[in-house]
Amino acid sequence: MSKSKPVAANAVMTQKSLKRRILDNWQLYAMLLVPVALTIIYKYIPMYGIQIAFRDYKASRGFTGSEWIGLEWFQRFFSAPTFGRMIKNTVLLSLFSLLWSFPIPIILALMLNQMRFHRFKRVTQTVLYAPHFISTMVICGMIRIFLSPSGGLINLIAGTSIDFLTESSAFRTIYIASGIWQDAGWGIIVYMATLSSIDTSLYEAAKVDGASLFQRILHIDLPGLASIMVLNLIMSAGNLMNVGFEKVWLLQTDLNKATSDVIAVYVYQQGIENAKYSYSTAVGLFNTVINIILLIIVNKIAGKMSDDTSFI
């Protein structure tokens, strides 16, 4: 949309019509007013505010008026006593979660897709979606109740009285298992939608050729899901450092910190609880930068693998 003077009559025409098109659509622009204003104020201005990671932020002096101190906050973070532990916990928690929570929805979707009793299939889907609609707070409350050393369901069944939430060796298992319980069912939707778009004549042809159920899944369903699987994997890899704050924080106890101490919790504690605004922003920015680097690397690798770099 350049505003240079039109040379040819043709250009005058298009510029006029552009102007008229803008005027004709003024109501649409008016509709965009509120969403755009909200996005500028609460998304773009905070992005601009990231610079306080390099400043000594004082509320009275604002984002741009506070003193510039360079990388001091980053250096402080790197030399924090729990720095190594936090990085390790964040990466491992995320990586193990991904290893479990990535394949399970695919397997569930492949199975449900073969289910021929439609009523049963629908009921199964409804039940599988249910935990996704429950608050993290409630889920963590349930986890605490089930794992309670006295009268908790798990200890009752096993006949033991272990306080799982004080064992740092159990934390990752608790986090990942409950995560699968809550979200694996919801995760099947995108795969079910993709599977339902596969041409059914392929199955008929395979049946004629004598392909077994397993062979049909292997040679028809899985290749059909390949691109969406790669896409999901890239997105998850790009979120590797974004361990959800809520659940870790609610399940953390003083005794399981050896494995539950992650960056997201640190950002919250330093920034909101201790009001160390600049320091917390620096830690958050460090996390974001690593995420972006991971996203680019994985995208490159996946692009090479599938000769299709248009994923993102």
Added chain:
Amino acid sequence: MSVNVKANTKSGKLTGFSEKTSDIILVVICAIILLIVAYPLYYVLIASVSNPYDVFAGKTFLLPSQFTLDGYKAVFADSSILTGLLNSFKYTIIGTVFSVTVLYLAAYPLSVKDLPGRKFFSLFFIITMYFGGGMVPTYLIVKQTGLINNMWALFLPGGVAVGNMIIVRNFFENSIPKEMIEAAEIDGASKWTTFIRIVVPLSRSIMAVMVVFSMVAYWNDWFTSMIYLPSPSKAPLPLVLRNILIKSSASASQASTISGGFAELNKMTEMIKFSSIIIAAVPMLIVYPFVQKYFEKGFMAGAVKG
């Protein structure tokens, strides 16, 4: 085609046994998975209407023991839980109306193909999906705009839910006949009139999904309220439950209403845990099956040009 069908029935006879076996195996596996997903919820439900000592002793694996509604009575007698419940209803209703409105206001203009600047605005919103200011800069802006302890701090900073907006935009592009919009505009209807009279009524199914997503997000949220609404009287239900479920402490109002001493209070606290989980979870579990059939369609539409 007829050849195909014949061959199919023939092979069905040949491999009939293995098909049947695989059906049985599938049903059994699915039943086990159903049990794993549903049992924890069922257990909490029966524990919530049982005597807490029996729950502790492991007598409520399958059926309630010494049926009682005392847990629910205690919940509704607790003023802090009641306040939380009312706050949650308020935030959920106002927040959902606001968020879905903003979502529609953004999605419709971006679905109009010949709108000058359409690409720019799309990019403008999509960038915020991948980059953000992070917790503290956002918090500082919310503070500067005077929203601390104001309910609107839950709605405004969320802005446009971009992922959902793309789903709605794609629905507008693919499922609303262009001819209808053009015809209306030739008849002299303004863009706004076509939006209200044609686009909104024709998109009821996707709107239902967005309403449910938004309701669930607001009903279940506690983190935003914890940061932006520090006043206890403004806490939504999940945040109130944090004291009971996570910190395992009885609220002050509870302690004052119970006369039976420490053991009785302890028993009450345990009962309230179960019943309050049910009260917090049930509303959304009732709502989502109504729009379940649209989930797959919606995700498909969103994935086409995500």
